[in-house]
Amino acid sequence: MKALMWQGVNELSVGEVPDPTMRNEQDAIIRVRKTVTCGSDLHLLGGYIPFMERGDVLGHEFLGEVVEVGPQVRKHKVGDRVVVCSFVSCGRCWYCQRQQYSLCDNGNTNPAITENVWGFAPGGCYGYSHALGGFAGSHAEYIRVPYADQGAFTVPDGVSDERALFASDAAPTGWMGADLGGVKAGDVVAVWGAGGVGQMAARAAVLLGAERVIIIDRFANRLQMAEKYLGVETLNYQTQDVGGELLERSGGRGPDVCIEAVGMESHSTGPQYLYDQVKQQLRLESDRPIAARQAIYHCRKGGSVFLLGVYANLVDKFPLGAVMNKGLTLRGAQQHGHRYIPMLLERMARGELVTEHLATHTMPLDEAPQGYNMFKNKLDGCVRAVFEPAR
Ligand SMILES: NC(=O)c1ccc[n+]([C@@H]2O[C@H](COP(=O)([O-])OP(=O)(O)OC[C@H]3O[C@@H](n4cnc5c(N)ncnc54)[C@H](O)[C@@H]3O)[C@@H](O)[C@H]2O)c1
Ligand SMILES: [Zn+2]
Ligand SMILES: [Zn+2]
Incomplete structure (x- = not known):
């Protein structure tokens, strides 16, 4: 499949990477419809968080369609339109039980790096370096979502993709x-x-x-x-x-x-x-x-x-x-999104929370390096660049 990869400090490329596969009974695979840049990605791009490896797929904010679910996934089925929280959490550990989801003890599958730097590891985040789990990011045609019942949220019918996309993170x-x-x-x-x-x-x-x-x-x-x-x-x-x-x-x-x-x-x-x-x-x-x-x-x-x-x-x-x-x-804190996303989607449906004005530039994934350049350098009034892998 096609994806946007980090190739070095301030160096990005679009190319082929292996399709994601199911690894766990609670996983889902999502076909990405929209994925958006975030100020957090700029810290990776600029090399300020030095735990990226050449070829890592970037992106942690996304919305898409469920194309495969593991046998333990109860809330979602193939075809559901979902927005996914950028942080990975299990929903069951001591921290998740206290709604401190970005501190999840099981979300980061690679805790040693942050344990060394900060004393304890926070949860994981898609496309956010090997320090936060080394998960493949969402600037791609497909993405694997672990703990899918916990991390993916069905988007209400009345809420557009453009609006719901921002329930992922911002x-x-x-x-x-x-x-x-x-x-x-x-x-x-x-x-x-x-x-x-x-x-x-x-x-x-x-x-x-x-x-x-x-x-x-x-x-x-x-x-x-x-x-x-x-x-x-x-x-x-x-x-x-x-x-x-x-x-x-x-x-x-x-x-x-x-x-x-x-x-x-x-x-x-x-x-x-x-x-x-x-x-x-x-x-x-x-x-x-x-x-x-x-x-x-x-x-x-x-x-x-x-x-x-x-x-x-x-x-x-x-x-x-x-x-x-x-x-x-x-x-x-890193965001405890799981705690707020259902309420935010309801507010979006009622029109109390509009977000689509943030998506100043929408483009196919092939143009993502140019999109990042605009977003990073705030060119042409860019507030967020949105990529559509299927386009
Ligand atoms: N806590 C979390 O879970 C979480 C989630 C998403 C993003 N973030 C972080 O939030 C920050 C903002 O993200 P964003 O996507 O809005 O980034 P962005 O780059 O789009 O916006 C940052 C804004 O800050 C402004 N700015 C710079 N210096 C300033 C100053 N001294 N005073 C006032 N404004 C100033 C810039 O002009 C810019 O408009 C980033 O550090 C990002 O990593 C945190
Ligand atoms: Zn973000
Ligand atoms: Zn947890």
Whole structure:
């Protein structure tokens, strides 16, 4: 079958790989109808998560049609239209029982790497390097889905492929940030990053009753999108004073909840950008935590900061003093999507959650390397590139 492969840092190719086969009684094979890029893929493409091997198939967000099910699969049958959570979890272990699905003890079949780096291994993720299980990714004609009853969700008839696709990752990730970040009715919420994840976090905050939601980025097209489709306020950090504006818009206190949806390749206009770039390139720190630092500084005393952006390992100049002295709650997680996807699909069916505007560029899988180039370099207003392997 055809697939998009990682060939080295910033090097991709489309070529033939073996078809997936059933390995387990709980597996399903899905014919991929749509699969989409994510900011997380950029960290792999750029070599910031150094556990990819030449020829690995990329992609973890997808929707498709079930073409084969194992004898233990109860919820799905051949022909079902399903969206699949980007994280692999078993649904039965200690963590899954507590709905902390991305921490699943059985989802990552290759736990040694992350045990060495972080102490314990999180669950697995499709197409997300050998550190997260070495699963073949979804930028392909077919994909094997382990624990299919747990990871695949039937899409309600009234929800289009374009909309449901984002229930795989961006929508549940954003929802988790607002939910576990503790957004309550009446809160002021600031979201750093107006990519797919930040936009979904901002929308979740609105739906959870926040009084004001402010999304921060430098790309005008992304900010306009947020105003138009999410009903939130915006801040352009290149032309506006983020700290001053956030104070002004929160009655002088600072936002109650700050959600960081930028991650380890964050950007800034100040001198710290150069500082972090140099240290990252020299491998003196692995991640550039610029937006995380800002979220911590600008959060009100006693507020909550949630890190949705992906971080790999070590950061520098981290304001731990502000976390401690301001009494902040600091959390982060890979998405526990299984906990939210059914509810999000219902909201999509009711029209409360629209996502299809994120799919700015749709193309056949053959054009995926060009799609990644547009997405990475934010060319032509690209917010997400969607690939259709069957086209
Ligand atoms: N926790 C999870 O489970 C999970 C799931 C999906 C993605 N992610 C992570 O979320 C992050 C965002 O993903 P995405 O797909 O939206 O990425 P994206 O690249 O489309 O968007 C990131 C946005 O952040 C903006 N940005 C950069 N520096 C900034 C700063 N200092 N302040 C404000 N905005 C800034 C960029 O301009 C860009 O618009 C990535 O790190 C990704 O790996 C995490
Ligand atoms: Zn993703
Ligand atoms: Zn589990």
